[in-house]
Amino acid sequence: MNVTPIIDYFNRIVSLTEEEETLIREKVIYRRYLKDQYLVQQGDVCKHISFIVKGCAKQFYASPDGLEHILMFAIEDWWASDMGSFITQTPADYNVQCIEQTELIQLNHIDLEELFLKIPKLERCFRKITERSLVASQKRIVRNFSKTAKERYLFFKENYPTIESRIPQYMLASYLGITKEFLSRIKSQIAKEDKS
Template sequence: MFVVFIKLVLEHTLALIRYINKIVELNSNEEQIIIDALTHRKYLKDQYIVQQGDVCKCINFILTGCTKTSYLDSNGHEHIVMFSIEDWWTSDMGSFITQTPADYNIQCIENTELLQLNYTTVEELFKKVPKLERCFRKITERALVASQKRIITNFSETAKERYLIFKENYPKIEKRVPQYLLASYLGITKEFLSRIKSQLARETKS
């Protein structure tokens, strides 16, 4: 049983190395340095990886599972910022970079497995493996572009169009998250989302 566990952890670790190698090319020594710095963690459904107000200590690479990043306002209303699934990173980057209290909650929608790098380790890795700093810069740039596009979409598109864009871009996520969470992400009520889906189903049949 222990041997099986070790093999699974190794396979998961190699999944991250393959991910990084798609962005920057690592040599075997650099790969091992990164592997040695990783921590493997498991979280149950509904557990928090980061809680609003706490300092985000780690960046997290999702191996299996699904998480939501959300903001809880002063009235207790939850606003979904993003969802993350396998081969995605999740963290409160503002909190992680500045080591100040997090603005967001990151909570598991499913049982979730992660590979984690803590703040101190990342700073050390950037010195030992400069390519990794370039890799994270590219990941951050992509996230910034996606965030800006979402802002434009929210300003310029109808709720129906926003849902269709999400469905097209993230079909795997659309099937895995509860409707009320997806509605929150789209900035509408779950009842309105249900009406949009019913309308689209009628249009498909006609």
Template sequence: MEVTPLINYINRIVTLTPEEEIILSEYVVYRQYLKDQYILQQGDVCKHANFIVKGCAKTFHADNNGQEHIIMFSVEDWWASDMGSFITQTPADYNVQCIENTELIQFNHETIEELYAKIPKLERCFRQITERALVSSLKRIVRNFSKTAKERYIIFKENYPEIEQRIPQYMLASYLGISKEFLSKIKSQLAKETKS
């Protein structure tokens, strides 16, 4: 099983010994999903933390009218899970669905404490990952309250230039909280500004 991308990612936060790398590889599962397949469905309990090796996924909430509210896109070296559901083992508020064929490395909730006991520094690693995710979510909430749709789009474009090329426009519009028609307007406005 190919766990090198995960090990490289973890080693940027904490340093694993070769022995710890072997232990880690025994606790994770490698999975492949097809485009449009669900990794997690709203209402199910999230049993895995999913690290993306290859591909792209969206995390979204579907309201009672079936409207999608996308909160996150995940690509290589990112996580794609409902962390609230994973931590509390209660029904998920979010769906996680593949936008492309996707390869993942999964941590099982049932064995993660065992893994922490064997490699204590992993607990510190995951705490830092969770803290970063929390900071990022809080910043996004503030942006949604205080920035215009145009400003939010510019920030997305600057922070995630590679993601925009990989997702349909209607999904980006959902993430920004606007209609795809309004997103088109913003893009043509920016194109005109760039030319002038």
């Protein structure tokens, strides 16, 4: 299986030697998941971090009343996991589920820790990935408090232009924190504004 995409990704952040690339290739696993299959379920320990080669996944919290609260989507060149569960090896707070048939490159917790010891720059690479993720998450919280639903939708559309066409509208509505009916009204309003 071709694991070059994850090597290329790491090389965009830090420069790996051929020997380091070989060490990584020995530890990663290439896997295919079907649409609707879970990478991790709430309550289970997240055993792998997953780098998406092809496909789309969602991370969500399922509340006791059965509602899905979507926190993020992940597409090609993105990571998908419950990072809190993976780092601490404790039960996951979130589900990660494939929206499309998805191809992944995975690393388990023990192998990643071993790679950090052998390739210290890889630990720096993951620190940068985690920092970016934290910043994006904090900015999203602020947007949810300070922006209207329409502004949040327009931000999503502008910043993640390839995702909207790949996900059902009810999932996008959940991510935005609104109903799918309200999202339809927002889109109709924008369409009218664009015509005038």
